[in-house]
Amino acid sequence: MSFEKTSGWLDWYAGPSRPKFTLPAGSVDAHCHVFGPGDEFPFAPERKYTPCDASKAQLFALRDHLGFARxxxxxxxxxxxxxxxxxxxCRSSNGRARGVATVRRSVTDRELEALxxxxxxxxxxxxxxxxxxxxxxxxxxxIAARVGQLGWHVVVYFEAVDLPELWDFFTALxxxxxxxxxxxxxxxxxxxxxEFQLFLKFMREHGNVWSKVSCPERLSLAGPPALNGEQSAYRDVVPxxxxxxxxxxxxxxxxxxxxxxxLKNHMPDDGLLVDFIPHIATTADLQRKLLVDNPMRLYWPEEFWQ
Incomplete structure (x- = not known):
């Protein structure tokens, strides 16, 4: 099946640099996606955008290039x-990938077990x-109650301005x-x-809440070095x-x-994104927790606790 990309869609950067920062052994890229390929896995009719293809083989090649294990x-x-x-x-990863799904109320127990x-x-x-x-x-x-019985968690994506109205719902999960x-x-x-202090309060008061400290390229107004000449990429997100x-x-x-x-303005070099990590996790201990211990505890607990 042929799909035409959304007008203005930026394709992913095909020549990422090799990071200067050496990732700890066993590091996990804990937030990434695959798109199609559309002729094998068609995009949803109700979608609000049509992306480029981004296959599992290309994702796994990037994983190895950057130095991630999972x-x-x-x-x-x-x-x-x-x-x-x-x-x-996930099935094709030889146990080196875990997944986060989207499901509807109509999903059956058998379908959840298969996932x-x-x-x-x-x-x-x-x-x-x-x-x-x-x-x-x-x-x-x-849905949250049902997947909780499988030991799954819930990932939430929202914008900061909406946290006050979502607070009660999130804390009920x-x-x-x-x-x-x-x-x-x-x-x-x-x-x-x-705004940001409310988010910190949300995490402080609810010990079951975790956060991904990812996507500086999405949040930054300063931009990457290629755009602003700075040595530190996305410096305004670091604090x-x-x-x-x-x-x-x-x-x-x-x-x-x-x-x-x-993304609307630029497509990041994934090697530079890895080099962002030591600016936000400034010690070896923090880096290991961020990249190894925490994702292993959440997604591969059977290996972490053995």
Whole structure:
């Protein structure tokens, strides 16, 4: 099946540099995606964008190039609740990938068990209105209760301005809750401003809440070195991500977000994204927790605790 990309869609960067930062052995890229390929895994009719193809083989090649040992593959919104591309990538990884699915209330127990066997360990609830249509919260709570019985967690994607209205729902979830990209803070606002401090309070008061300190390319106003001539990429995001890592070192994750859906201004060099890590996790201990211990504890507990 042939698909025409959304106008202006930026394809992923095909020549990533080799990072200067050496990742700890066993590091996990804990947030990435696969798109199609569309002729094998068609995109959802209800999708709000049509991406480029980004296959499992290309993802695994990037994993090896950057020095990661494993991936966590998050279901892309362009595939809706059809998890076949993500599940196929997990099955093809020889145990080196886990998945986060999107499911509907109609999913059967047998289908959930099959996803678990494929390597899925979480479901994602997306609250970014420009990407998905609204799903009733009672349906999401029902799904969370069901997947909680499998030991899965819930990943939530939202924008910082919406946290006050979502707070009660998030705190009612019966599982571990993983927040994508620090809840997308506005990095032009002060670190000690109300918006970001509310997010830190959310994590501080609820010990089941984790955060990915990923996607500086999505949050930054300063941009990468190629655009602004600075030595440190995405420097305006560093204080926010570092604050989360240092306050909650046992509840943070990091991922490339490859192949970087819906970016408008530039497509990042994934090698430079890896070199962002030591700016936000400044010691070997913090780096190991962020990249190895925490993702292993959440996605491969049977190996972490043995």
């Amino acid at each position: 991936n966590v593959i998050v279901q892309a919104t362009c595939h809706g609740a059809d998890n076949r591309a993500m599940a196929d990538a 678990h066997a494929d390597g899925v360990r979480g479901v994602r609830f997306n609250f970014v209105k420009r990407l998905v249509d609204f799903t009733p919260k009672d349906e999401l709570l029902e 019966p599982t571990t809750v993983v927040v994508d990209h620090m809840g997308r803070p506005s990095v032009d606002q002060p670190l000690d401003g109300a 926010f991500a570092r604050a989360v890592v240092e306050a909650f070192p046992d509840r943070v994750l990091w991922g490339t977000d490859w192949p970087h859906p819906n």
